Amino acid sequence: MPEIPLVPLHWHLPAHPKSVRRARHAVTESLPPALRPNLGDDLGLLTSELVTNAIRHGADGRDDDLIELVLWSADGHYWLAVSDPGMGKPALAHPGAEAESGRGLLLVDHIATAWTVRPRPTRGTSVVAGLAYRGGG
Template sequence: MAEHSNAYEVKFRLSRRRSSVPRARALLHSVLGDWGLGQTLDVGELVLSELVTNAMRVRVPHDRLVGVRIVWLTADGLLRLEVSDAGEGKPEVRAPCEDETGGRGLLLVEALAHRWGFEHRACGIGKTVWAELKAPHLAPERDGIQVAAVVVRPGQCVRVRDAWQMVRSVGTERSASDCGQTVVLGLDDGSALRMDATEPLTVRDADVSSPQRGGEETSG
């Protein structure tokens, strides 16, 4: 791991096989644990998974590896994830309907990342797709952090109408337009909150001293 005055950096390469996606997540999990950035883990894993999956689908010679670079920009409070491949073309966000089996990767990245983009590699062929996530040096502030509804977990607290509610269950259902996905959050007061999967929510971890009633994850 390289460490600079205002950044921490890890680089590695992945072979073009299906097992490389969970391997990338596992490596990110280890790196963020070492850096004390556990609060960005769930979002980081989702974003990196989508970037690596997209890179694996690019048509290139089979022996071409996929490069991954993880950087914590401490001065900016950002976690930067970069995935490089030997393919050409411009990555574009699509909005497929429910019956389509793919094409949602960059849509999810756009929803979860602070910002994202791509650049052609200065040395060699291909491109690098990058995404930056907010990663403050300290643990999340008591006022919470903003994430997409799709990554909210049971046991977390969400801000609803200027009040905090604990999430007891998380489910999904098809949206009324048959495009996209609706997340259904079962709240501690017995109500249910329905939101588009990409819609932002303010969340925080429940206080250790607060009793957690729990709840199991469901799917609709």
């Protein structure tokens, strides 16, 4: 009989800056305790950057805009998908030394084992990033 995979964890949060902290906490606390020392900080940073980008660039400012997070484990990775209603395609930027923002995806690119941008089937965009892990999960 095949091993039954875990059901992905799923959250909907308002597209509001206060949701960044809630998202980071929800995702890191969902990790198995044995993996938190190794993955917690990186997964928390990925969550913060992706949710912040989704709020700033993917939401159109309506009160009913939601950011969706999905977390699952597969193939030796923890995968995080952060989705927003926007139609833009996030891309790496290389801001100058004086720039005060624009480095979020550079951090994601540096921390994640792999990441990509996918259009949603109906409306919006998802950024999916994975972190490799060994055992404990």
